[in-house]
Amino acid sequence: MSHTLGIRQAQKQKTRQALLDAALGLLEEQSLSSLGLREVTRAVGVAPTAFYRHFRSIADLGVALVEEALGSLHPMIRTTVATTDDSDQRIQRAVELIAGHVSEYPAHVRFIARERHGGVQPVREAIRDQLARFAEEVRAELAKDAESEGWSDDDLLMLAHLYVDQMLITASLFLEAMEATEEDREHVEQVATRQMRLISIGRHHWLD
Amino acid sequence: MSHTLGIRQAQKQKTRQALLDAALGLLEEQSLSSLGLREVTRAVGVAPTAFYRHFRSIADLGVALVEEALGSLHPMIRTTVATTDDSDQRIQRAVELIAGHVSEYPAHVRFIARERHGGVQPVREAIRDQLARFAEEVRAELAKDAESEGWSDDDLLMLAHLYVDQMLITASLFLEAMEATEEDREHVEQVATRQMRLISIGRHHWLD
DNA sequence: TCATCCAGTTAACAACTGTTCTCTGGATTT
DNA sequence: AAATCCAGAGAACAGTTGTTAACTGGATGA
Numbered sequence: 001m002s003h004t005l006g007i008r009q010a011q012k013q014k015t016r017q018a019l020l021d022a023a024l025g026l027l028e029e030q031s032l033s034s035l036g037l038r039e040v041t042r043a044v045g046v047a048p049t050a051f052y053r054h055f056r057s058i059a060d061l062g063v064a065l066v067e068e069a070l071g072s073l074h075p076m077i078r079t080t081v082a083t084t085d086d087s088d089q090r091i092q093r094a095v096e097l098i099a100g101h102v103s104e105y106p107a108h109v110r111f112i113a114r115e116r117h118g119g120v121q122p123v124r125e126a127i128r129d130q131l132a133r134f135a136e137e138v139r140a141e142l143a144k145d146a147e148s149e150g151w152s153d154d155d156l157l158m159l160a161h162l163y164v165d166q167m168l169i170t171a172s173l174f175l176e177a178m179e180a181t182e183e184d185r186e187h188v189e190q191v192a193t194r195q196m197r198l199i200s201i202g203r204h205h206w207l208d
Numbered sequence: 209m210s211h212t213l214g215i216r217q218a219q220k221q222k223t224r225q226a227l228l229d230a231a232l233g234l235l236e237e238q239s240l241s242s243l244g245l246r247e248v249t250r251a252v253g254v255a256p257t258a259f260y261r262h263f264r265s266i267a268d269l270g271v272a273l274v275e276e277a278l279g280s281l282h283p284m285i286r287t288t289v290a291t292t293d294d295s296d297q298r299i300q301r302a303v304e305l306i307a308g309h310v311s312e313y314p315a316h317v318r319f320i321a322r323e324r325h326g327g328v329q330p331v332r333e334a335i336r337d338q339l340a341r342f343a344e345e346v347r348a349e350l351a352k353d354a355e356s357e358g359w360s361d362d363d364l365l366m367l368a369h370l371y372v373d374q375m376l377i378t379a380s381l382f383l384e385a386m387e388a389t390e391e392d393r394e395h396v397e398q399v400a401t402r403q404m405r406l407i408s409i410g411r412h413h414w415l416d
Numbered sequence: 417t418c419a420t421c422c423a424g425t426t427a428a429c430a431a432c433t434g435t436t437c438t439c440t441g442g443a444t445t446t
Numbered sequence: 447a448a449a450t451c452c453a454g455a456g457a458a459c460a461g462t463t464g465t466t467a468a469c470t471g472g473a474t475g476a
Contacts, residue, residue, distance in 0.1 A: 008443050012453065031327035034242030037434065048434080050454045057434095113325040117318075117380060119239035158402050165377050172325060191366050198367065202410030216473050220423065244463065256464080258424050265464095 016054045018044045020068060023061055024107045032062045032111075033119035062115065062123040069108035070130040076101075077134055081141040081163075091196045095189055098167060102174040113172045131168075135160040150207050159203060166196060224262045226252045228276060231269055232315045240270045240319075241327035270323065270331040277316035278338040284309075285342055289349040289371075299404045303397055306375060310382040321380045339376075343368040358415050367411060374404060 005013070022043035026035060035058055041048045055061040080094055102109050115123045116131075138160035142148050148156060170192040177185045213221070230251035234243060243266055249256045263269040288302055310317050323331045324339075346368035350356050356364060378400040385393045 006444070008451090008453075011443095015453080027327075029327060029329075031239035031241045033239040034327065036432085038432080047455050049436090049456085052435085053453055110325075114327065117321040117325070119235075119237060119242065119322065121237075155402065158399050159406065161399070162403050162406065165373075169373050191369070194363065194366050195370050198370065198410040198414060199407065200410070201413050201416075202406040202408070205409050205413050206406060208409075214474075216421090216423075219473095223423080245465095246463065255425050257426085257466090260465085261423055 012053070015044070015046065015050065018046075019051065019054055019061065020065060023058075024065060024111060027111055027114070028107060031118055032058065032115050032123060059120050059122050062120055063126045065108075065111060066115075066123060066126040066130060069105070069112050070127070070134075073101075074133065074137060078137055078141060081138050082144075087200055088197065091193055091200065094167075095170065095193050095196065098170050098192075099174050099185075099189060102171050103178065106175055106178060109171050109175050113168065113175070116168075131164055135164045138163055147204065155206070159199075162199060163196075166192075166199065170195075220261070223252070223254065223258070226254075227259065227262055227269065228273060231266075232273060232319060235319055235322070236315060239326055240266065240323050240331060267328050267330045270328055271334045273316075273319060274323075274331060274334040274338060277313070277320050278335070278342075281309075282341065282345060286345055286349060289346050290352075295408055296405065299401055299408065302375075303378065303401050303404065306379050306400075307382050307393075307397060310379050311386065314383055314386060317379050317383050321376065321383070324376075339372055343372045346371055355412065363414070367407075370407060371404075374400075374407065378403075 019040055023035060023040050026039060026043060037051050037058055038048045040058075040061075041051050055064070076097070080090075080097055083090055083093065112127060116127045118124060135157060139153070139157045142156050142160060143151075143153075170188075173188045173192065174185070177188045227248055231243060231248050234247060234251060245259050245266055246256045248266075248269075249259050263272070284305070288298075288305055291298055291301065320335060324335045326332060343365060347361070347365045350364050350368060351359075351361075378396075381396045381400065382393070385396045
């Protein structure tokens with residue numbers, strides 16, 4: 001139950017969101033470490049000093065963007081992994097889900113791919129933490145699976161990280177393919193599906 | 209057979225290398241898109257305008273750094289994949305080789321990881337091209353393997369990309385672990401080895 | 417030996433940056 | 447109704463940026 005905000009708080013949140021949106025837009029053709037505070041406020045149409053009412057620095061804004069881009073993704077990942085029908089169909093659904101997310105939030109995906117190893121430490125750490133949470137959640141779901149009998153928790157987490165990294169690679173490839181032909185996009189989908197399948201086969205025979 | 213350079217050419221190459229080295233150093237705590245031309249020349253101790261004698265722009269310098277970081281790596285990758293003894297030992301050697309390379313050229317590894325999805329298009333493209341070459345070379349080596357009988361070229365390339373991406377992920381993890389404890393570094397090595405092994409198991413049962 | 421070349425220098429430019437302090441006027445609270 | 451609050455504006459700061467033009471002086475080639 002969220003309390004209704006006053007006019008003042010509402011307007012403040014609106015400006016804050018405008019700053020985040022403008023920053024995300026400007027980051028399509030540069031990195032966070034070269035993004036200027038004035039550049040962002042100029043794009044919003046607000047005085048440079050207004051920035052400080054919302055963020056301590058550009059790095060601070062970057063951390064907020066990480067939360068916006070990844071924070072709401074946890075339930076989605078959970079339910080996708082949790083689906084316990086035929087393995088091949090599960091993979092295909094996962095790949096389609098990634099493709100859909102990339103075409104709906106391309107700027108968010110680009111931001112995460114770019115800043116995961118980017119030049120701003122607090123942002124790198126925020127992304128690392130979120131991805132570690134993803135891996136842990138995937139591990140927990142995998143543990144429920146019948147196929148995980150006899151697996152150590154360490155190995156399950158190892159596999160979960162493999163899946164999470166593969167998701168990011170796939171998302172990044174879909175992003176690159178967005179401005180390519182439909183044929184190229186289908187090729188990316190096919191390769192991603194096969195890579196996931198190969199990993200799943202490795203998982204199936206891990207205990208042999 | 210390299211012809212001996214005149215004093216002039218030699219001095220020019222020396223300055224050019226100093227610019228590359230200084231840039232690589234400065235890039236440890238920022239991205240290429242925020243690196244300034246004056247910043248680099250200041251670090252070398254040379255006038256800003258001297259920069260233009262060697263590079264058209266910072267992006268141009270970035271492309272040269274990609275060549276420096278990845279260009280000499282092709283024979284190394286080839287011979288590593290080509291080694292045809294026991295599979296588990298091959299994986300362990302590959303991981304050790306990555307660890308060695310990271311501790312010998314950490315700045316190069318950081319640069320590639322950072323700019324692969326970074327904000328400078330020509331640099332992204334240069335890295336993409338080099339990695340595609342790696343994948344193609346790995347595919348060619350895998351094709352010679354007895355285990356690759358019955359595999360399509362498409363599937364071999366799919367697997368090769370999986371290996372190349374896994375190498376990069378592993379290298380990036382070793383880099384992060386460089387300032388951590390010996391225990392952490394061993395953990396990274398163990399996880400990377402197991403992930404490679406799982407992929408190899410998937411490869412072994414791919415045609416079932 | 418002498419004319420040419422060219423890597424690096426010097427000086428200057430307009431434009432940009434993050435941050436400070438002071439102020440304003442509408443929303444909020446008393 | 448009056449007092450307080452606070453998001454955003456405005457002006458000014460010292461310092462930075464990429465790029466230009468004209469130069470210097472040692473290496474080079476005739």
